Amino acid sequence: MAISKIKRGSAELAILSVLAEERLYGYQVAHRIAERTQGELRFTLASLYPMLYTLERRGWIKGAWENSTSGRKRRYYRLTAAGSKQLAPLRREWEGFFRAIARLTGVAHA
Amino acid sequence: MRNWEQFIHERVAHSNRCADLEPEVTEELAHHFEDVCEAGMEAGCSEQESARSALMEVRNWPRLAMQINEARGGTKMLKQRIQTLWLPAMMNMTAAFTVLLGGLMLLNKPLRGPVMSSNPAPLYLVWLLVLPAMGATAAYWSRRAGGSVAVRATAALFPAITMLVTFFAILMHAVFVDHDTSSTNIFMQVGGSALGAVMLPAAALLVGALPFLRKVPKTADPRIVTD
Numbered sequence: 001m002a003i004s005k006i007k008r009g010s011a012e013l014a015i016l017s018v019l020a021e022e023r024l025y026g027y028q029v030a031h032r033i034a035e036r037t038q039g040e041l042r043f044t045l046a047s048l049y050p051m052l053y054t055l056e057r058r059g060w061i062k063g064a065w066e067n068s069t070s071g072r073k074r075r076y077y078r079l080t081a082a083g084s085k086q087l088a089p090l091r092r093e094w095e096g097f098f099r100a101i102a103r104l105t106g107v108a109h110a
Numbered sequence: 111m112r113n114w115e116q117f118i119h120e121r122v123a124h125s126n127r128c129a130d131l132e133p134e135v136t137e138e139l140a141h142h143f144e145d146v147c148e149a150g151m152e153a154g155c156s157e158q159e160s161a162r163s164a165l166m167e168v169r170n171w172p173r174l175a176m177q178i179n180e181a182r183g184g185t186k187m188l189k190q191r192i193q194t195l196w197l198p199a200m201m202n203m204t205a206a207f208t209v210l211l212g213g214l215m216l217l218n219k220p221l222r223g224p225v226m227s228s229n230p231a232p233l234y235l236v237w238l239l240v241l242p243a244m245g246a247t248a249a250y251w252s253r254r255a256g257g258s259v260a261v262r263a264t265a266a267l268f269p270a271i272t273m274l275v276t277f278f279a280i281l282m283h284a285v286f287v288d289h290d291t292s293s294t295n296i297f298m299q300v301g302g303s304a305l306g307a308v309m310l311p312a313a314a315l316l317v318g319a320l321p322f323l324r325k326v327p328k329t330a331d332p333r334i335v336t337d
Contacts, residue, residue, distance in 0.1 A: 026138060027145035045142050045167035046174045049135075053181035075138045 011051055013094055014041055016079060016087045019061055025074035026052060052077060060086055112147075112161055114140035121171040123256075131175055132182065143167075194257030199268035202248035206269035206311070210237050234306070241311055242318030244269070249322035259323055266319030270312035277304045 018024060018032045029052070030043040043051075055061045060083030068074045079087070101107070118136050131139070143164045150160025168174055179190070213233040245266040252262040264271070 025141075027142050031149075045139060045146075046169065049139065049142075050174070050177035050181045053135075053178055057181060057183055072141070074141055075134075 010041070010094060011043070011047070012055065013087075013090045015048075015051060015055060016060065016083055016090065019077055019079045020084065020087055023076045023078040025068065025076050027074075029077065055083070059083070112143075114143040118143075121168075122175045131178060135178055135182070190256065193255040194252050194261050195265055198248040198251035198255075198257075198265040201251070202244050202265060202315075203269045203272055205244050205247075206237075206241060206315075209240055213237065238310060238314045241269075241314035245315030245318035246322060247318075248315075249319035253322050262323055263316075263319065266315050266323075267312055270308050270315055273308045273311065274304070277308060 014033050014037075015029060018029055018036070024032060026045075026048055030045075030048050034042050052061065052063070056063055056077070059080055061077045062080050063075045063077045065073055066076045115136050118131070118139050122131055122136075143161075146164040146167065147157070147160040150163050151157060155163070210233075213236065214230070217230060217233060248268065249262045249266040252265040257265065
């Protein structure tokens with residue numbers, strides 16, 4: 001239960017982090033996160049898109065229809081300036097949290 | 111290849127508990143399904159298996175639609191609420207009270223037709239007979255705009271709900287402001303009036319609305335078929 005809550009809470013950070021590197025469309029965001037976390041964090045369509053639209057409404061990311069490399073239309077998301085500003089404090093917050101958990105439990109910080 | 115846009119539209123529209131998604135959103139979700147299917151097939155799964163795993167991505171369509179509509183912005187939700195509830199409800203109330211008050215004004219005019227008399231009972235009966243049409247219109251309007259069953263029922267019953275609130279306010283005023291608790295008269299009076307002005311109109315409105323309160327049966331077959 002706690003793990004799923006932590007996963008949910010860190011979802012924003014995960015999305016913003018991958019979008020900080022490059023523009024991606026929804027499926028790519030989910031795929032990239034699963035790949036980077038070796039499957040520890042997995043987004044389904046149902047969990048991803050409400051989050052993407054929420055971040056977009058906040059102005060942290062911006063979506064736009066573009067043609068993908070295969071020539072198909074996809075809605076690409078990119079991090080906005082406001083999103084970039086949010087990312088640094090979010091990262092610090094989560095680093096602090098995981099350090100605290102590591103100290104508490106003795107689990108080595110990855 | 112399955113028509114995912116059509117599939118999503120059917121799952122959301124026929125769930126009957128939420129408004130449809132914006133076309134842009136439907137298209138984006140459809141592309142996501144396509145990508146999941148393609149990835150599955152590239153990994154060696156059959157088209158059916160891939161489509162099945164894509165469908166596992168969403169377990170509760172009404173919930174997803176609601177979350178997405180909320181995430182897309184409050185103005186859309188407000189607009190949707192106005193279209194599904196407030197417009198039909200206000201139209202219904204205005205029509206119901208216009209007919210009633212118009213009839214009462216006619217009764218009070220010195221020149222009355224042969225049918226009309228100073229006795230309000232015929233007018234009341236005519237009003238009750240007209241109310242099902244108003245309830246039906248409100249429920250139909252709400253359903254067309256994508257209102258849920260509960261919203262449709264509220265829109266249809268709105269005149270009766272308004273009267274109920276009014277009677278409750280009168281009762282509270284009588285008891286707590288006028289301190290008219292000397293007898294059960296006030297309760298009898300309000301109770302009797304509530305029956306005529308709330309219960310029976312509510313029943314009449316509901317009779318008209320009933321055909322539009324049924325859930326639309328789900329036509330989308332959850333089985334995977336390749337179109």
